[in-house]
Amino acid sequence: MHGLLIIDKPQGLTSHDVVRRVRRLFRTKRVGHTGTLDPMATGVLPVAIGEGTKLVQFLMAGAKSYRATLKLGETTDTYDAEGTILQRRPLPPLTSDDIVRCCQKFIGDIQQTPPMFSAIKKNGIPLHQLARQGIEVEREPRNVEISRIEVLEVSLPYVTLEVDCGKGTYIRSLAHDLGEELGTGAHLTALRRTRNGFFDEADAVPLDRLESMPVTDIPLLSPLEAMKGFALLPVSIDAARALKFGIPPALEAIEGPCSIAEGDTAGLIYDGRLLAVVQFAPGRQKERRGDFELLRVMIPGDGDD
Numbered sequence: 001m002h003g004l005l006i007i008d009k010p011q012g013l014t015s016h017d018v019v020r021r022v023r024r025l026f027r028t029k030r031v032g033h034t035g036t037l038d039p040m041a042t043g044v045l046p047v048a049i050g051e052g053t054k055l056v057q058f059l060m061a062g063a064k065s066y067r068a069t070l071k072l073g074e075t076t077d078t079y080d081a082e083g084t085i086l087q088r089r090p091l092p093p094l095t096s097d098d099i100v101r102c103c104q105k106f107i108g109d110i111q112q113t114p115p116m117f118s119a120i121k122k123n124g125i126p127l128h129q130l131a132r133q134g135i136e137v138e139r140e141p142r143n144v145e146i147s148r149i150e151v152l153e154v155s156l157p158y159v160t161l162e163v164d165c166g167k168g169t170y171i172r173s174l175a176h177d178l179g180e181e182l183g184t185g186a187h188l189t190a191l192r193r194t195r196n197g198f199f200d201e202a203d204a205v206p207l208d209r210l211e212s213m214p215v216t217d218i219p220l221l222s223p224l225e226a227m228k229g230f231a232l233l234p235v236s237i238d239a240a241r242a243l244k245f246g247i248p249p250a251l252e253a254i255e256g257p258c259s260i261a262e263g264d265t266a267g268l269i270y271d272g273r274l275l276a277v278v279q280f281a282p283g284r285q286k287e288r289r290g291d292f293e294l295l296r297v298m299i300p301g302d303g304d305d
Contacts, residue, residue: 043193062197198229
């Protein structure tokens with residue numbers, strides 16, 4: 001079986017715990033997720049199976065949305081409620097407007113330092129392993145994009161936010177940094193991913209419910225359905241045959257309108273099947289290499305079964 005499951009991850013499991021349980025469920029090792037959620041976090045976790053794992057890199061690149069609750073006045077070593085409290089600070093008389101103004105400073109392309117308790121590696125060792133040994137190392141700030149922060153509720157010391165952001169954003173770091181900007185300190189007490197790329201809470205099925213279903217009833221999206229939100233371009237039969245040999249098509253082999261821009265990612269389809277993921281690169285035709293760069297080719301005839 002090949003495709004994508006949209007799982008509602010429960011609290012207390014790592015993303016890899018979910019992958020292990022899906023491997024047992026489908027009796028296959030070819031399973032991967034499209035974006036780590038901490039054990040404390042819940043919500044939308046797309047999990048790819050079989051040929052669907054070839055699509056993970058494209059699905060991970062999409063924007064994400066979170067609902068997060070912060071507790072002001074306390075900092076922890078993990079930046080969340082699972083860590084050890086490092087400092088307590090008194091709360092000044094903050095208003096909702098104060099918090100909204102502070103949040104605005106974090107919208108846009110910003111520099112963010114990842115937390116020590118993270119899967120990022122330093123000399124091949126995950127930072128969280130070093131952190132558990134009491135070792136703290138310098139982390140390079142990274143460029144991340146936060147497009148929206150909305151303050152949903154203020155009930156001090158707790159603040160609940162909705163955040164829309166790009167790949168690689170740590171909401172724990174955002175909570176910590178907001179606390180520092182407010183002068184109170186803060187850590188994350190609850191986190192739920194409400195959207196991952198083009199999939200949201202309405203698409204997600206709780207893990208325990210999936211495990212109680214017959215495998216044949218599980219709502220597994222085909223690789224073609226997993227490319228929801230990307231341009232899907234039908235190709236001619238000759239172009240479909242050429243793709244089996246790694247030959248990308250010319251623009252005239254696309255059957256129907258092609259309104260994508262140079263550099264866009266798209267899926268090439270034939271007879272209701274996803275054949276390849278490509279990037280539109282019209283300049284390649286001058287080199288007689290077609291108008292598309294092949295990023296991933298699916299197994300011919302096996303993509304959607």
